[in-house]
Amino acid sequence: MTENINQKLKDFFKRNVLINEIGEILRLEPDALIGVDKISSDHLVSEGIINIAELAKLSVASLPEIKEILPQMLQKWVKIAQLIGRNVKEQLKRHKKILLIGLDNGGKSSILAVLQDKFSIIKSLLPTRGVKREKLDFFGYPIISWDLGGQVQYREKLYFNRPELFFTEADIILYVIDTQDPERIPEAANYFREVLKVLIELKEKPELLIVLSKSDQDARKTLLWQQSSNSIENKFNNIANEFEDFKIDFCDTSIFQRETIMQMFSVALKKVSDTSEIIENILEEFASLVEAKA
Known part of the structure; x- marks a missing residue:
């Protein structure tokens, strides 16, 4: 079991x-528990x-009758x-669910790679197929990222066909634009509008942050980028x-x-975090770093 699962939970x-992550626990068969033998577990499964x-x-007040298992x-x-x-x-409540949404080749996966210091893989990254879930750590702050591949076939045939599987319980959406x-x-823009429509239908109200990706220093000086x-x-x-x-x-x-990128994530987490003081410290740290490099 991983260290972030507390000892009291492990003892059961x-x-x-x-167990690789806490989200797997509830999907385990009953005989994973101490005291539940394989035969009894099979009866439960049946x-x-x-x-x-x-x-x-x-x-507990109205248990089903299973002949092979004593009620107590x-x-x-x-x-x-x-x-x-x-x-x-x-x-799980302590983990913030972040959805990265946007068109294919927008830079979503590259942003996650930089966040994890995986610079060497950026050139070889391929467009995400479907959904890629990752458990990340941001200054000790637990994050669950859902990177939704932006190809049109996934948007039309997967996400909007079963929106409740992808757009629910998100704390914040990072909508990434190239x-x-x-x-x-x-x-x-049209994709963004459709996402908002789905959120309304699902009665979801996550925070929204538009990420202007590929805003490189040289590009920012051009009229094209400004427009x-x-x-x-x-x-x-x-x-x-x-x-x-x-x-x-x-x-x-x-x-x-x-x-x-680190500052963008700091801003995002500040929107959904109760520990605003910690996030403020991170923001101040990066503000100092930016000033030092100016």
């Missing part, structure tokens, strides 16, 4: 049970109680599963104004200036 499981999550859903044993296992479920949910590809700004940046801000502010529930902010980033 058999020693041979390996009744549709296929994992710890399903075991925790049972009501089943009651005990249910109580343990419910305790584990509460603990897992509390731990500022050096002005021809695709209208397409990016592209102004066009993006105007278009996306107008779209956000169509929906009363959403307010958006903008951040410039460049993979050649790591501090811009």
Whole structure:
């Protein structure tokens, strides 16, 4: 088991049970628990109680009758599963779910690579296929990133077909736009509008941050970049104004200036964090760094 799973939680499981991350716990079969043998677990599974999550859903007051399992044993296992479920949910609440959305080749995966100091892989990165989930650490702050590949086939046939699988329970959406590809700004804007429509339908209200990707120092000096940046801000502010529930902010980033990406994540986490003082310290640190390099 990983170290971030507390010891009290570990004590409920058999020693041979390996868990890579806390999100896996509720998907384990019942016999992962100490005291639940394989035969009893198979009987539970045959009744549709296929994992710890399903075991925790049972009501202690009205347990199902399973001939091969004593009621008092089943009651005990249910109580343990419910305790584990509460603990897992509390731990997961500390992780902030961040959705990275945008068109393909917009720079989403490169931003995540820089955040993890994986500069060497950037040149060989291919467009994300479907969804890539990663567990990250930002100054000790736990993040779960969902990088949604931006190819049109995923947008139309996957995300918008089953939006509840992708757009729910997000703390913040980072909508990434390639500022050096002005021809695709209208397409990016339309995609953004569709995302907001889905959020309204799902009654979700995450924070929104528009990330102006590839805002490299040399590019920023050109008229093309300035026009592209102004066009993006105007278009996306107008779209956000169509929906009363959403307010958006903008951040410039460049993979050649790591501090811009770190500062962008700091701004994003400040929007959804209760530990604003910690995030303020990070912002001050990077402000000092930027001034020192100026």
